[in-house]
Amino acid sequence: MNDKPLYIGLMTGTSLDATDAVLVRFDERPQLLAHVSLPYPQPLRDKLMALNRAPQLALSEFAELSRTLGEQLAAAANALLANQSLHPDRVSAIGSHGQTIFHAPEAGMSLQIGHPAIIAKRTGIPTVADFRVDDMALGGEGAPLAPAFHQTLLSETDCAAGCALINIGGIANISLFRPGQPVLGWDTGPGNGLMDELCQQHFQKPYDADGQLAASTSPDPDLLAHFLQDPYFAGPAPKSTGRDAFHTQWVAERLNTYSRPAPSPLTLLSTLNQLTVQSLSNALKQENGGAWPKKMYVMGGGSRNATLMQRLQKAAGDGTEIGTSEQLGVPPEAVEATMMAWLARERLAQRPIALASVTGAQRNAVLGGVWLP
Template sequence: MTQASLYIGLMSGTSTDGVDAVLADFAASDRPAILGSISLPMPRALREEFLALNMPGPNELERAALAGNALAELYAQATLAMLESAGVKPAQVRAIGAHGQTVRHNPAAGYTIQINSPALLAQRTGIAVIADFRSRDVAARGQGAPLVPAFHHAIFSDTQPRAVLNLGGIANVTLLDAENGIRGFDTGPANVLLDLWVHAKTGHTYDADGAWAATGQYSPELLEYLVGSEPWFALAPPKSTGRDLFNWQWLTQRLEQFGARAAGDQDIQATLQRLTAHTVAQAIAGQAPDTCEVIVCGGGALNKGLMRDLQSLLQAHVRPSSDLGVPVQLVEALAFAWLAWAHDHGHAAGLPAVTGAGQVTVLGCKYPA
């Protein structure tokens, strides 16, 4: 391994539950070997601040700057602990790919905001940082999301039509087949509504294994209402979304509108789980009906109830990315190591077929150590 081949990927996703870090070696090709990884929980106060910054509030500029610094410190802590565990020195690493925390996403208005402090991260680690991955695609009139289809193509391509499904806070799918090339888009909520509801009703931050949902029954009528009342679901790709749309207000407003017909708390959880599976299945059936296999990654891949719902609704074999050698919770962090590698090598990862941009683009901006 050489300094030219080692990259780190850092990811804190829509669920805001923690930071994942991966150390990868790209010596052989653009298919990396994982040399180390670590996950750190998001401090409660920082998580609450990020969630608050998803909505308009007082003194946003200062609060966002301080939150970015706090995230960079957490990123640095994860990076240095992982390197020490792997026996690798910072000087041996070419660059860190750091996504930051998305708090606003409105590409139709020409912007997307990821809170981060890459210069501080470079200072704390002594490693160059590549960040700001979305804005170049948005400048080219793209969605700026999803970012990972080019990476999915690099490591998960197969001779048969295959989809790669990431179940973070938001669900996004990459469609891989030789005839139509690389396509990808967000399908709607994955864990974001599930986590909001279970936390409000039980105090738990997530529904482990879908156990709480399993004590209820999903309501076909409520599911139909949730899908039919949201025009975003009917939009054709390219499209992307986030907490700007799918949030507590979205959920409670629809439950109130559904009125006396609403089910019990566990039934609502089961219905939200079914909503994720249903919108994913509808998206894949509509855009890639010949898909033979769906590779699932992200925290939602650990939800056994959600995985059962997906298998029952998808006309394809469903299995976790760990079956292909990439742990489900490390795929996104590994993607940002790959995106850093792609930036350094001038490889265009911003794809018009995915984001709707007017041209292919090299993504990211580099902050030297």
């Protein structure tokens, strides 16, 4: 390990499966040095999943959850330090996203729990967090944060004729790069989240490994069209959403208004898989003049779903080359946590993050607050 500053990034994400902690050094591109993943205790996961379906809780519950998740995040950072036999003094800062429990652009506010003061005190490392509200205070959506970071992963040859970086976590989002134009970025709708919940409810599996279950039957085209009638899909960028909008209750409500018999769980799973593909496809063509980019790099858990990736390639056609962020030097599972390390570095340097063209904010802003050990 050389003498360049080190940063830790912490990401919980919309899939609610684990806390990812990464150790990063920044050269021309981010250099991922280590990655650990700390699973959620089941009671904590259950509480957070319940909040997706009904985002209401007492202040006492809010406080308890924020403290509990703060301890979880700190434990992940400390596990990373122990894994690398690294003293906290070697790390310049931790960047922590926290767990989004409510995202309300119309109200100009977004709530993440997992208090950064607890992380800073438990690790002995300055912690940077609460990144979204600065953008929202300037009229922006506060999301997605990724497009500005994604630009740091790209070389001139990676994206010479334009490209898209697609993150498929619990929610899916796109960063669209076009020559001579500002970067665009927005949430397209469900990623893996709806599929994961269905697998847990009906198949006693945490997720559809490799998309094998979805591949066993065809999607229902009429049900897919019914799902796509949700107004969110037709709206233009900038826009953002979360698991508080797309959850099992969302599926149940649409099945209740579906004029045909309820599909089998396998057909529903295959259709939700196709919903992720189709909503990505529609959004890309809507914002890119009806065409697919020549190159796409996929990251997040969805990049490991072979059925989803095959369907995405089929939708894009032979004129689009689809790979993963591994080709850009960061494994798909570590990109968002690496972004948090980058945001921490940028906050300490007081550099504005170039998000105004993405979120609709009045101007770019320095993002986040700093909590000391």
